[in-house]
Amino acid sequence: MKRVWLTALAVAAFLGGCDGAAVADPPAAGDPTRGARLLAQYHCGSCHTIPGVASARGQVAVTLESFGRRSYIGGRMPNTAQVLVQWLIEPSSVIPDTTMPDMGVSEADAKDMAAYLGKLE
Numbered sequence: 001m002k003r004v005w006l007t008a009l010a011v012a013a014f015l016g017g018c019d020g021a022a023v024a025d026p027p028a029a030g031d032p033t034r035g036a037r038l039l040a041q042y043h044c045g046s047c048h049t050i051p052g053v054a055s056a057r058g059q060v061a062v063t064l065e066s067f068g069r070r071s072y073i074g075g076r077m078p079n080t081a082q083v084l085v086q087w088l089i090e091p092s093s094v095i096p097d098t099t100m101p102d103m104g105v106s107e108a109d110a111k112d113m114a115a116y117l118g119k120l121e
């Protein structure tokens with residue numbers, strides 16, 4: 001009986017694991033052109049390198065190159081549009097011990113920035 005449960009758990013873990021589902025998730029429904037401008041205005045580039053945002057050449061944090069193809073945010077949370085928007089509004093509400101600071105981003109601005117980041121292939 002125990003073995004049946006373990007097998008079921010293993011199958012569930014396999015199906016829910018790295019199957020690319022998060023990558024296939026559609027980008028946030030925002031305005032990516034406005035998002036690119038906001039990424040510059042919020043100075044995200046003081047820490048991150050962001051392709052297509054001229055001022056964003058930071059080396060302090062991970063590059064956001066190909067971010068749309070990543071499965072995880074902070075290596076731990078699924079990279080879906082909803083989680084990404086919440087991350088941009090308040091990173092510590094997604095990963096409490098993260099070192100990315102809260103940037104005072106509004107929900108509307110977060111959606112537009114997420115729309116841009118989600119398209120980075």
Ligand code: HEC
Pocket residue numbers: 039042043044045046047048060061062064067070072073074075088095097098099100101103105113117
């Ligand atoms: C003071 C430096 C700093 C600034 C400014 C900053 N970030 Fe970050 N960011 C980080 C750090 C550090 C991480 C890694 C966090 C972790 O792994 O817990 C991160 C992670 C991220 C991630 C997840 C990347 C991944 O592959 O896991 C995204 C997306 C992101 N930042 C977007 C932004 C945006 C958009 C802005 C501007 C609104 C911004 N960041 C401003 C430091 C910063």
